[in-house]
Amino acid sequence: xxxxxxxxxxxxxxxxxxxxxxxIPPVVADERALADTVAAFAAGSGPVxxxxxxxxxxxxxxxxxxxxxRRAGAGSALIDPIACPDLSGLGAALADTEWVVxxxxxxxxxxxxxxxxxxxxxxxxxxxxxAGFARVGLGPMTENVLGLSLAKEHSAVDWSTRxxxxxxxxxxxxxxxxxxxxxxxxxxELDAQGKLDWALEEFAAIVAAPRPAPRTDPWRRTSQLHxxxxxxxxxxxxxxxxxxxxxxxxxxxxxxxxxxxxAIVNAALAMPxxxxxxxxxxxxxxxxxxxxxxxxxxxxxxxxxxxxxQLPPAAAPHDGPPPPxxxxxxxxxxxxxxxxxxxxxxxxxxxxxxxxENLITPDxxxxxxxxxxxxxxxxxxxxxxxxxxxRQWQVDLVAPTLATAFAEAAKAGAEAKAGxxxxxx
Numbered sequence: 001x002x003x004x005x006x007x008x009x010x011x012x013x014x015x016x017x018x019x020x021x022x023x024i025p026p027v028v029a030d031e032r033a034l035a036d037t038v039a040a041f042a043a044g045s046g047p048v049x050x051x052x053x054x055x056x057x058x059x060x061x062x063x064x065x066x067x068x069x070r071r072a073g074a075g076s077a078l079i080d081p082i083a084c085p086d087l088s089g090l091g092a093a094l095a096d097t098e099w100v101v102x103x104x105x106x107x108x109x110x111x112x113x114x115x116x117x118x119x120x121x122x123x124x125x126x127x128x129x130x131a132g133f134a135r136v137g138l139g140p141m142t143e144n145v146l147g148l149s150l151a152k153e154h155s156a157v158d159w160s161t162r163x164x165x166x167x168x169x170x171x172x173x174x175x176x177x178x179x180x181x182x183x184x185x186x187x188x189e190l191d192a193q194g195k196l197d198w199a200l201e202e203f204a205a206i207v208a209a210p211r212p213a214p215r216t217d218p219w220r221r222t223s224q225l226h227x228x229x230x231x232x233x234x235x236x237x238x239x240x241x242x243x244x245x246x247x248x249x250x251x252x253x254x255x256x257x258x259x260x261x262x263a264i265v266n267a268a269l270a271m272p273x274x275x276x277x278x279x280x281x282x283x284x285x286x287x288x289x290x291x292x293x294x295x296x297x298x299x300x301x302x303x304x305x306x307x308x309x310q311l312p313p314a315a316a317p318h319d320g321p322p323p324p325x326x327x328x329x330x331x332x333x334x335x336x337x338x339x340x341x342x343x344x345x346x347x348x349x350x351x352x353x354x355x356x357e358n359l360i361t362p363d364x365x366x367x368x369x370x371x372x373x374x375x376x377x378x379x380x381x382x383x384x385x386x387x388x389x390x391r392q393w394q395v396d397l398v399a400p401t402l403a404t405a406f407a408e409a410a411k412a413g414a415e416a417k418a419g420x421x422x423x424x425x
Contacts, residue, residue: 006389014149017142020173024166025076027066029083034090038076042093044074047122049100050181052107053159053172057256060248064110065159070176071097078172081114082162088115095119102138104206112211121203124179125185130199132353135193142178145185150174193353198393202358205391220316221263228268231311236268236303238312242300259283260297267300321370331370333413338369340405348401360398364388368402376410378403 028037041048048071051066059065067087070076081087099118101107103125111117128136139150154171161168190196213219219241228234241264241393248255263283272278278297279285321327327335345365349356356362367388382399384392390398 012147014143014147015176016149016151017177019170020076020077020177024169024173025078027164028077028170031084034079034084034087037079038090038093040074041069041071041077041090044071046072047100047180047183047336048094049117049176050107050111050116051102051175052110052174054110055158055160057156057212057254058158059160059254060252062110063113064107064173064322066164067111067114067116068172068176069196070179072180076173076176078169082160086115091116092384095417098122100124100179102141102179104203108206109211118207121207122183122187122204123203124182124186126206126358127183127190127199129358130195130202130354131186131189131193138175139161142182145182145189146178148178180398195352195354198391201391201393217316221265224265227265231314232303232306233268233271234312234314235306236271236300237264239299239303239306240264240267240296243295247295267296268303271304272297272300302375321366324366327370333409334370336409336413337372337406338366338407341365341369341402344405345398348397351396360390360394364390365402369406372406376403376406381406 007116022143028034051068053066053068055065056062064081067079067081068076069079079087079090094116096119098120098132100122101118102123104121108118124141125136125138128141133141133144137152139152142148142150151171151174154168157168159168164172187196190199198233217238219238222237222241225237228237240259244255244259244264248258251258258393260283260358263281266281266283267278270277270281274282275290275293275297279288283301284293284296321334322330324335327338337410342365345360346356349359352359364385368381368384373384376401381403382395385395385399385402386392
């Protein structure tokens with residue numbers, strides 16, 4: 001890493017950030033206060049730091065329960081999006097402003113729900129990855145780059161709580177206190193490393209990305225699902241997951257607080273026939289109310305009764321290549337290409353001091369290794385990567401490396417084939 005970011009000496013302890021510069025701002029919770037905030041931030045200057053707090057693990061979904069902003073000339077603001085659910089006016093006021101967000105892909109969906117969408121973005125977490133920082137959480141980044149420490153003890157609290165306790169609000173205000181300063185330091189570091197254009201391409205791609213399509217078979221994300229091998233048992237997992245999801249949505253609580261993934265998998269493996277048998281399954285003990293037990297048993301029964309031709313497939317459908325573990329059997333030549341490609345990408349990433357998955361996603365490497373161009377020249381590999389969605393900076397770096405790896409794999413394959421033919425002859 002260069003000296004563009006003044007590295008904090010290891011012996012120097014970070015300075016704790018304990019209070020926001022202007023104190024804890026009042027929570028914006030009515031239309032008049034919101035209008036004043038919109039006017040203040042529209043009149044501000046420079047980038048705007050934006051953060052959002054959700055109630056993951058407590059509430060259903062990923063909606064925002066507090067939104068924090070800070071901009072030069074406007075100071076900081078804490079907005080209650082439950083009391084002020086339409087923030088499109090604020091979004092419009094900031095339309096021409098660069099947003100500074102840490103781990104933007106986590107916060108942008110819940111901000112979009114209330115009408116806030118950036119047109120320009122600087123993601124400090126992604127910038128840290130591209131710059132080669134080993135730890136890219138906001139706390140470590142603030143310490144390593146600015147020499148300041150942020151307390152993170154309230155990061156996983158229930159932000160749907162009302163009123164929000166003062167220590168939580170202090171924590172929330174501090175999260176945007178130095179975000180623009182961090183952004184400026186990271187921009188200098190990226191520029192010094194010759195990576196600023198790479199980062200700007202990545203930020204623009206995040207802004208331009210369409211909303212993700214609804215996930216197919218979301219129940220397949222149940223943890224420990226690999227233990228379930230029979231399709232009939234998978235049907236039980238699906239029915240229990242769907243029943244849990246409906247209940248969680250109705251009660252506005254996290255699904256895991258309604259029924260754990262482990263309990264779902266245990267029930268699918270046990271296939272209980274009655275309440276007594278269900279109570280014997282771990283996760284459905286004596287503390288579970290009988291009405292809930294009846295609900296879960298009914299879901300198990302629905303899974304039992306799914307017609308044979310409607311049972312879920314053993315593996316999730318996908319449009320890409322098969323799992324890499326199956327390549328050696330299905331296509332040994334492709335397996336060799338993938339092995340060479342992975343090693344080459346890893347070496348290239350190490351040379352440029354950034355994670356391999358940020359240099360090029362593993363999925364793109366798999367896809368182009370499984371079905372490379374007939375003439376796997378650097379130009380043709382580049383065209384294939386562009387079609388698959390790679391950014392231009394990624395294409396410029398990776399395409400020649402992959403083309404070389406593919407050529408070496410083809411040469412090794414041809415030599416091995418010739419050697420086998422010679423032995424047989």
